[in-house]
Amino acid sequence: MQRSTPLRMTVAAVMAVGGLAFIQPASAQAAPDDRQAAFTTAAKTYEVPESVLLGVSYLESRWNANAGLPSNSAGFGPMHLTDAAALNTAPATDHHGQGEEDPRGDDSRPLTLREHLVAPAAIPTSLRTLEKAAELTGASREELRGDPAVNIRGGAALLADYQKQLGAPLSADPAEWYGAVARYSGADEAEAAKFFADEVYATIEAGVERVTDDGQKVGLKAVPGLKKVEKWLEKLKLRWPHRDGVECPLTISCEWVPAPYQALPDDDYGNHDLSDRPRNQKVDYIVIHDMEGYFDPSLRLVQDPTYVSWHYSVRSNDGHIAQHVKTKDVAWQAGNWYVNAKSIGIEHEGFLGEGAAWYTEAMYRTSAKLVRYLALRYGVPLDRAHIIGHDNVPGTLPTTVKQMHEDPGPFWDWAHYFDLLGRPLHGSGGPKAESVMILPDFDKNQPYYYGCDRKNPSADCVPQGSSSVWLRTEPREDAPLVKDIGKHPTGDSLYSVFDHSARANTGQRYALADRQGDWTAIWYLGQKAWFHNPAAQPTAVPSRGLVVTxxxxxxxxxxxxxxxxxxxxxxxxxxxxxxxxxxxxxxxxxxxxxxxxxxxxxxxxxxxxxxxxxxxxxxxxxxxxxxxxxxxxxxxxxxxxxxx
Structure with a gap:
């Protein structure tokens, strides 16, 4: 049954993730320049150039506190200090874990999925940086997770430690810190470490300023003309990945980890289909997924000929990419054969709602570079009709609607992603437009969800930024959610983080149905659906375009x-x-x-x-x-x- 309209949780909300308790930090109420001061103090304390500390933090978290929650690779706070204790270490049985969707989505050749048990790999040292920061600073792990200022101090201590290990000077010149910045990525691949460092230095050279998710004003003044001292990168002695044959831009770290095209017993085969796109069929879509799991186990799954496939995987902590299927071929990834045959699927390390985890800036950036490259190559327009989530792919038949997947979910920041794609989402047509684009302020838009804790699935999620808005039957907060007869044939829509039956998402365009005060109605699943859209904090903008009736x-x-x-x-x-x-x-x-x-x-x-x-x-x-x-x-x- 649908829950009654929930009350908002308090700032001191506590949430269990992987058996650990994480407390939303009191810094959410801090003065608006405390974060900037924390960077200044930490940089002086550990003799790290402030521009380097700010640049690294921006590439990890955009300086956000993320409500004290871990990222999809168990990283905490503005410096993304990783704590392996926050990992979901349960064996993975597939790369999504929700629903019974047939990823191939072709009833002319139904795919029966076998259970694939993949034990987690050994935890690398790159996922234990919080432990090392605690040793270097004397701060507790709880402080490093939950207090942004302490977290920033821990990141500065790590950078200084990496610099010393390289034999590099604790110089005031940011250019001398290139090796330590590359090491901070945690990457085992030289290319991944290099491109992470290059993104940091590009940020330092350009400068940036923003207001964080908890209202902190932070700025990084441009430092033009930096000449990176690349000899320090060479001292890391990292491996160079196998790049031959990959279809990736040269500005990202990418390697070839092939999915097998292999004949199997009983006239079966896996785990994708050969094709000759775009000569035989136009590519219309790029589908954004999350793995509902971690990078290494997912790579082991996609290399199994009896399993399914996708074209690319993107790692969370540094944005490294593995390609598995040639883009001319059809991967079994979207759950709809028509969409599969016309799309490229990209999986991102992480979980839709696991502890309401967040996606790193490094992953957003490399993913966006890949999508820009693919969109240009295949002529795919950069809009939300063509760059879609797995959760936007329709069921093929009435019987398959209910089981379709719902990733990447409400915590994927579509507005920021399109900024990185170079196609910012914006309104058009002015107040007379009769259609709207959903476009809430991600950080300020914090709707209620439950279901983020796998051990207690009925527990409330900690409030955090979201790309979705709830849709109701009437223009009032306590009105029921609109119904989805395909997802819930006999029941109500849910406030579950896994149920988008009554949600509209950033970038999606809908025809206007009505307006009443601070409420806007759109046509949705054959009914009028209302969402809160106050002028002081709008959640949609006018968006003139084509409609059908x-x-x-x-x-x-x-x-x-x-x-x-x-x-x-x-x-x-x-x-x-x-x-x-x-x-x-x-x-x-x-x-x-x-x-x-x-x-x-x-x-x-x-x-x-x-x-x-x-x-x-x-x-x-x-x-x-x-x-x-x-x-x-x-x-x-x-x-x-x-x-x-």
Whole structure:
């Protein structure tokens, strides 16, 4: 059952993560310049250039405290001091762990997943930096986790220690600290350490300032003309990864860790399909996932021919990337065969809601560089109709809607990600626009969720920044959440961090349905859905664009989870794939934003011999619409397109 509208937790909220208690720091109420002073003091104490300390911290956390919660690689505070005790060390049975989605998503060749037990690897020293910081500073582990000033002091002590180990001077010149900064990444690969350090130094040269998630004003003055002393990097003696064949920009650390294309007994095969994209099929999507697990175990899974696949994996602490499947080929990653055949899937280390963990700046940056590179290469527009989350992929049939995955979840910062992509999300069309884009202030937008603690799944999550807004049946805080008949056929939507049935997400565009005071209504899953949108702290902006509405004379329009061709398009050798509507419809008078136009297509790939694969193209035309949290499709013949 749906919970009643919850009360907001107090600042002193306590939360269990992996059996440990983490207390939201009192610094959330500190003066707005305390963080800056903490960097100044720590830099002087440990003789680290303040610009270096600020630059490293920015690449780890953007100077945020993150409510005292650990990152997806068990890092705490502005300096991302890692504490292996906060890791989820339970063996992984798959790389997602939520739901029963068939990642291949093709009912012409259903995939039965076997259980894959992957024990966690040995914990590297890079995930024990908080322990070393405690030794160097004399501070307790609890202080280093929860007090940002102490955490910054611990990071400064680590940098000074790394500098001494390299035999480098405790110089006032930031250029002399290049090796220590590279070491701070925790990377075993020379390329990953180098690119982490290069990002830090690019930040130092450019300068940056911002207000953190807890209201702290921090600035790093530009230090132009730095000439990094790269001899200190050479002293780290790190391995150079196998880069031959990878499809990555030269500005990120990337290596080839192939997923096997292999024949299996009983005419089976795994773990992806060969293709020749974009020559045989256009790439329309880049799908953003999280692993619901850690980097190394996930890499072991994707190298199993009996498992599933994705194109790239991104590591949390330093942004290092492994490529597994060539982008011309089809990975089994999105749970919808139509989307799989037209997409590239990128997995990010971490958990949707595990302790409400956060994603590092290093990971956001390298992921964004990869997506920019792929989007340019394949002509994929940089908008939320094409750069989608796994949670935006529709079910293929009414029977598969309920089991579709929900990552990367509400704590993925889409607005910041699009800033890094060079396509900031913004409004258009002014107050007369009849559609809106969801665009809350991530740090200030802290809706209630429960379910972040795997040991106590009914416990409240600690409040933190979110990219989602709740949708209600009426314009008031205590109104019920709107319903999703596909996800919950007989029940209510939930406030669970894993349930997006009644949530709209940053960057998504919806047709305007109504306004009342501080409340805005959109059309969502065939109903009017209200969200709080006060002028003083708006959660949406006007966004003029194309919308669809039923053609005159049609009482309602069916929606689909894939854009398959008409029966007449199929050759005799390829079984017709029935065009089956989902359980949703929308009525005359409702409008939904149009994301892209699509021609009906089906890629027949059910044999190991890729020469037997067939591309079927029809004349039937579809429009992709933002129908709920997920995108869906309507037949072009059923709707009228207009500007709103």
């Amino acid at each position: 039923p053609k005159p004379g049609l009482a309602s329009v069916p929606v689909y989870g894939r854009a398959y061709p008409e029966a007449e398009a199929y050759p005799a050798s390829v079984p017709y794939q029935t065009i089956t509507p989902l359980q949703y419809t929308f009525a005359a008078g409702q409008r939904y934003t149009l994301g892209l136009a699509a021609q009906g297509e089906f890629y027949r790939a059910v044999t190991f011999d890729a020469s037997q694969h067939v591309m079927v193209r029809g004349k039937l035309k579809y429009y992709q619409i933002q129908f709920g949290h997920r995108v869906m499709f309507v037949k072009a013949d059923d709707v009228v397109v207009s500007v709103a």
